[in-house]
Amino acid sequence: MGVGLKLGKGGGDVGGEKAKMGFEETELRLGLPGNIRAGEGEVARKRGFSETVDLKLNLSSKESSGVDPNEKEKNLLPCATDPAKPPAKAQVVGWPPVRSFRKNMFATQKSSSEESEKGGAGNAAFVKVSMDGAPYLRKVDLRMYKTYLELSDALAKMFSSFTIGNCGSQGVKDFMNESKLMDLLNGSDYVPTYEDKDGDWMLVGDVPWDMFVESCKRLRIMKGTEAIGLAPRAMEKCKNRS
Amino acid sequence: MQKKMAYSFPDEVLEHVFSFIQSDKDRNAVSMVCKSWYEIERWCRRKIFIGNCYAVSPRIMIRRFPEIRSVELKGKPHFADFNLVPEGWGGYILPWIVEMAGAYPWLEEIRLKRMVVTDESLELIAKSFKNFKVLVLSFCEGFSTDGLAAIAASCKNLKELDLRESEVDDLSGHWLSHFPETYTSLVSLNISCLGSDEVSFSALERLVGRCPNLRTLQLNRAVPLDKIATILRRAPQLVEFGTGTYAAELRPDVFSNLAGAFSSCKELRSLSGFWDVVPAYLPAIYSVCSRISSLNLSYATIQSHDLIKLVCHCPSLQRLLVLDYIEDSGLEALASSCKDLQELRVFPSDPFGAEPNVSLTEQGLVAVSLGCPKLQSVLYFCHQMTNSALVNIAQNRPNLTRFRLCIIAPRKPDYVTLEPLDVGFGAIVQHCKDLRRLSLSGLLTDRVFEYIGTYAKKLEMLSVAFAGDSDLGLHHVLSGCESLRKLEIRDCSFGDKALLANAAKLETMRSLWMSSCSVSFGACKLLGQKMPRLNVEVIDERGPPDSRPESCPVEKLYIYRSVAGPRFDMPPFVWTMDDEDSALRLS
Numbered sequence: 001m002g003v004g005l006k007l008g009k010g011g012g013d014v015g016g017e018k019a020k021m022g023f024e025e026t027e028l029r030l031g032l033p034g035n036i037r038a039g040e041g042e043v044a045r046k047r048g049f050s051e052t053v054d055l056k057l058n059l060s061s062k063e064s065s066g067v068d069p070n071e072k073e074k075n076l077l078p079c080a081t082d083p084a085k086p087p088a089k090a091q092v093v094g095w096p097p098v099r100s101f102r103k104n105m106f107a108t109q110k111s112s113s114e115e116s117e118k119g120g121a122g123n124a125a126f127v128k129v130s131m132d133g134a135p136y137l138r139k140v141d142l143r144m145y146k147t148y149l150e151l152s153d154a155l156a157k158m159f160s161s162f163t164i165g166n167c168g169s170q171g172v173k174d175f176m177n178e179s180k181l182m183d184l185l186n187g188s189d190y191v192p193t194y195e196d197k198d199g200d201w202m203l204v205g206d207v208p209w210d211m212f213v214e215s216c217k218r219l220r221i222m223k224g225t226e227a228i229g230l231a232p233r234a235m236e237k238c239k240n241r242s
Numbered sequence: 243m244q245k246k247m248a249y250s251f252p253d254e255v256l257e258h259v260f261s262f263i264q265s266d267k268d269r270n271a272v273s274m275v276c277k278s279w280y281e282i283e284r285w286c287r288r289k290i291f292i293g294n295c296y297a298v299s300p301r302i303m304i305r306r307f308p309e310i311r312s313v314e315l316k317g318k319p320h321f322a323d324f325n326l327v328p329e330g331w332g333g334y335i336l337p338w339i340v341e342m343a344g345a346y347p348w349l350e351e352i353r354l355k356r357m358v359v360t361d362e363s364l365e366l367i368a369k370s371f372k373n374f375k376v377l378v379l380s381f382c383e384g385f386s387t388d389g390l391a392a393i394a395a396s397c398k399n400l401k402e403l404d405l406r407e408s409e410v411d412d413l414s415g416h417w418l419s420h421f422p423e424t425y426t427s428l429v430s431l432n433i434s435c436l437g438s439d440e441v442s443f444s445a446l447e448r449l450v451g452r453c454p455n456l457r458t459l460q461l462n463r464a465v466p467l468d469k470i471a472t473i474l475r476r477a478p479q480l481v482e483f484g485t486g487t488y489a490a491e492l493r494p495d496v497f498s499n500l501a502g503a504f505s506s507c508k509e510l511r512s513l514s515g516f517w518d519v520v521p522a523y524l525p526a527i528y529s530v531c532s533r534i535s536s537l538n539l540s541y542a543t544i545q546s547h548d549l550i551k552l553v554c555h556c557p558s559l560q561r562l563l564v565l566d567y568i569e570d571s572g573l574e575a576l577a578s579s580c581k582d583l584q585e586l587r588v589f590p591s592d593p594f595g596a597e598p599n600v601s602l603t604e605q606g607l608v609a610v611s612l613g614c615p616k617l618q619s620v621l622y623f624c625h626q627m628t629n630s631a632l633v634n635i636a637q638n639r640p641n642l643t644r645f646r647l648c649i650i651a652p653r654k655p656d657y658v659t660l661e662p663l664d665v666g667f668g669a670i671v672q673h674c675k676d677l678r679r680l681s682l683s684g685l686l687t688d689r690v691f692e693y694i695g696t697y698a699k700k701l702e703m704l705s706v707a708f709a710g711d712s713d714l715g716l717h718h719v720l721s722g723c724e725s726l727r728k729l730e731i732r733d734c735s736f737g738d739k740a741l742l743a744n745a746a747k748l749e750t751m752r753s754l755w756m757s758s759c760s761v762s763f764g765a766c767k768l769l770g771q772k773m774p775r776l777n778v779e780v781i782d783e784r785g786p787p788d789s790r791p792e793s794c795p796v797e798k799l800y801i802y803r804s805v806a807g808p809r810f811d812m813p814p815f816v817w818t819m820d821d822e823d824s825a826l827r828l829s
Contacts, residue, residue, distance in 0.1 A: 094324030094732070095707065096593045096623065096650045097681075099381075099407070102540070128329075139325055143594065158783070 100126050100139070125213055129155065131190070131221040142213045148205050155192060155221065191227045194219050203230050253278075257286045266291050285309060292316070293727075293752050295333060295357065296777065299806040300341035311350045312376070313342065317357035319755045319800055320705075321730055323381065326757055326798070328783060330813040333357045336366070337811075343370035351376035358382070359408075364389030368396035376402040386411035387436075394420035401455075402430040412437040415464075418445040423452070430458035434484050434515065437462070443469060451476040460484030463517045468496055471503035478506045485515035488542070492522045505529035514538035514563075521548040531555035535582075538563040540589050546600075550575040560616075561585040566602040566623060573606030577613025585619040586610055590650060593623070604631035611638040619644040626657045627684055632666025636673040645670055646681035652708035652733070655685040662686055668693030671701070678725075681705040691715035695722025703728040713740035720744035730755040737795075738765035745769055748776055753802035757781075761799050764792035769801070770819020777804045778819035779812070787817055 125142040138158050145151045192204040195218040204212070204219070260283055263269055273283040289312040292298055303310070317333025335357045342349055349371045359382045367374060374397045379385075387410060393403065394417060419442055421428075428449065433441065441464060450456060456477050465473075465486030474480070490496060500523065504510070510530045519542045534556050539549070540563040549568045553559065559580040566588055568576070576583065588606075592599045604627045611617060617639050627649050636642075656663055663684040671677060671694050678700055682690065686709035694701070695718030702725050710716070717740035719729065729751065737760035748754060748769075763780065766787075770778035780787050781798035808818040 092652065092733075094321065094326045095652060096590065096648055097324045097705075097707075098590060098593050098623075099323045100325060102589065138328060141325075 100141075125216070127194075127216055127218050129158070129219040129221065132223060132226070140219070142216060147209055148212075151204075152192070155219075190221045191224050192219060192221050193227055193230060201230055203227060253282050256282050260286055264289070288312060289351075290314070294802050294804075295335075295338070296806065296809050297752070297802060297804045300338045302805060304341060304345040308345070310342075310346055311348060312353075313338075313346075313349065313351065314353040314355075315357060316355040319730065319753065320356075320728070321732065321755055321757065322356055326732065328781065328813075328815060331781070331816065332809065332811050332813070334811060335359050336363045339363050339366045339370070347371065348373055350374060353378040353380075354382055355380040356382065358384040359389070360384050361386055361389035361392070365392040368392040371397075373399055375399055378402065378404040378406065379408045380404075380406040381408060383409035387413045387415075387417040391417035391420040394418065394425075395422070398422075398425060399427055400425075401427055402458075403428075404430060404432040404458075405435050406432060407435050410436055415441040416445070418442050418449060421445075421449055423448075425449075426452050427455065428453040429455050430482075431456070432458065432460040432484070433462050434460040435462070436464070441465065447472060447476065453477075454479070456480065458482040460514060461486040463487050463515075466490065467500070467523065471499045474503040474507055479509055480507055481509050482512040482514075482536075483507070483510060484513070484538075485517075487518045488516045488523060489518040489520040490523070492520065497523065497526055501526040501529065508533075510534070512536035512538075516542040519544045521545075524548060524552055528555050533558060535559060536561040540565060540587065543567065543591065546572045554579045556580060557582075559583055563587040563589070565589050565591045566600050567591055568606075569601045570603055570606040570609070571601075573602075574609045574613075577609045581614060582616055583610070583614040584616050586614075586617065587621040588623060589621075590623040590648075593650065598625040604628055607631070608634050608638075611635040616641070618642055621646045621648075621681075623648045623650060625650050626654070627663060627666070628656045628658050629661065629663055629666035629669075630656075630658075632663065633669040636666075636669040640673045640675065642670070642674040643676050644679040645674065645677060646679065646705070647683055648681065649683040652683070653685045654683075662689070664689035664693065668697070671697040676700050679703045682709055683707060687711050688715040688718070691718040695719050698723055700725050702726065704730070706731045706734060708733045710734045710736060713737050716740035717743060720747045726750075727752045729753075731757070731759060733758040735760050738762050741765060742768065745773055745776075748773065748801055749803050751803065753800065755798070755800050757798040759799070760795045762793050763787040763790065763796055766796055766799060766819045767792070775803055775805070777802055777808055780817045780819065781815060782817070783815045 126139050127142060129138045129140055140151075140154065140158075142151070145154060193201050194204050194212070194216045195201050196215040197217060201220070206212075207215070256279070260269075260272060263272060266289075269283060269287060273280045284306050285308065287307050288310060290303065290307060290310050291314045292303070293316050295315045295317050315335070315338065317335075318327050318331060321327060322331070333356060335354060343366055347370065350373055352367065352374075353376070357379075359379055364385055367377070369392075377393060377397075377400070382405075385408075390403075390405075390410070391414075393400065431449075441462060443465065446461075446465075450459065450473055457480065459473070459477060459480055460482070461473070461484055463486050467485070467488055467490040470485055474483070504527050507530060511533060513527065513530075513534060513536070516539055521544050524544075531552070532555065535558050537553075537556060537559060539552075542549075542565065545567055546569040549564065549572045553562070553572070553576050557579055559576075560582050561584060562576065562580070564572075564587070568588065573588075576586075588602070602624055604624065607620070607622050607624070608631050611634065618641055620642065621644075624647075627647065655661055656666070664687055667680075667682060667686070667690050671680070675697075677698055680694070680698065680701055680703070682705065688711045691710060691714070694704070698704075701723050704719065704723070704726065706729075713736055715734070716731075716736040719726070720740060721744055726747075731754075734756075736756065741756075741761060742765055766778050766780050769776065779800045779802075780796045781800060782796055784790075784797065787794070787796060808820060812818065
């Protein structure tokens, strides 16, 4: 079946190569009110994709607690380098465009419904994240991440002007090690804490990831020194659970 | 002699004539005819719709329209629904309520969408408007059941309370008891968004029982199935009903009670709710299905065969919201049974799953487009699409007015030919000449925008994600879409040039949203300086934009026309690009 769409624009050949942009290559001409057609007959140039600014994602804020002046040229937006390569589904904020209300409602339903085939991966668990000293809240969907490290990275990106204490590449294990925990809490770094289903504030990382996702109601990133009071409770709860 | 008649036409007569003109567009046109018509019209306008609460200030509204009875306002940009607008962005209703409390003591109706509503605002509404009748809060947040209690207690003439998918802090189920025993005027109550905390069921029962005009009742999930019969027997006149959880242990007495209760509702035309559905209880509604015109099963996790049985009982169906559990086979059944279908929305049951979990493909949508001649509005989430399917759909259904397709994986090509879906969407805009709303997805080049700019002359709202190659794409849309009012773009490599070249266009639109694109801070500043009637707002959580080079792209950009000037309630991560550089607020 032929799918021939003609774009006849009154005499012009409207192939992609000859489409007119109507502005100078070298000069930005503002399309101000009253200027209905920003000029015709100019040499048109279709900007190839490769000519767009190559943007690099600054993945780790942990390395750059102070902004290196040389780094200022690097842009902080996702670089869509290759149209055929979609970003990993789990990492894209707000995609697919399903309202969080629907996602959360559905998540609770799926876990309680007898018909659900699998728990975990498909559902959503939105929690509010606040950071001491930051003027704004965010919401994260905990189901977008598989490990504490992923969550920690995401939080670092969100609140990138602050440094967040490393959850540790071993994830949970760091919090099982008392002395390492004490080191962390004595530093000036920020630690993530969360309010669990019982209403208690706990240190993030004290329980296995899946259990954390199920019980976390709210996240708060606070200064390590302030979180010291949570350590004993974290240890205790750990012991009770294991 | 003829001329004299025109001048001596009394104002009261004109006012009476104008009272028959309800549509905003017509009212606006009337007001532009001449100065005296402008004056007469402004005094008799009773209803106002403000699509962007920052486009105008309450004072300006009050100054022009002193006798308003009904206000509708929208706040946050649409992409706030998908977490792209950080908390604290704005959209506060309180300043409006404060002004209106003084100026419109006879205000009857407030309808809000995506606004931040506090308990304080609700209390002020309850206190200030003696004849308050209608409160609709769609996708709003910031209030609790305490605020609702204030409304319930004070608004003696309240007819409608609709909390459509708002986020409510559920502090106590007892707010319903604040409706006095003497209160009987309820017509419409939608509390489906309230959390799983109990709403006092006995208070609900009594309320329903004493309000003979109740037409719409949408319960929340906490209301169990075995209570439905009680409610329905007290309100057999209901036209719209939303169940709570539709699950219970299967018991014949409960079933027959339920079925009997439904069958006594002769006016019932719309059903929703259906959380946690136990399929065995679905036949309880069969007796009303033949008259049902609207069915919202978007929370019902039931499989295709149960859905097919249900839709086959609903020949009068005009509107269906459903999960993709319906699958292609279910949509084919829908296409043969429901010839009056006008609107279809298919939501994903597993939006983040790596693989499709159901057999729902482009075929389902093609079948519906073929079988349902009145289909106008489509929202469809799926995992795969082809150009040929889109062309089919376009040719089958040139009467489409809203077409929103979401292929779940970004940038996915035609899965058969591996080509971009430009031609498919091009066919949609070419054939569907009355298309007003379009959402794109899949692999798309600048070509699709060329088609859109050429053909989509009635298009008012366009949503774009992960598409296009260059500024040419954006230029096609801005220069070609004559009716464009709202444009929202995310993750596209559109930059400065098209935006600046089409700056004038932005004043003819309500708003433009661009996030994760390539618009530089410098361009935003330029736009802000040159276009005083636009508010150019940069949203950037990395810190002040002037701490980075001017060529650095901004995270998010929201541009809207306004007669109110820049707003003053911006959070620290929003900067407005002003006329004067000095007005650029630093954090």
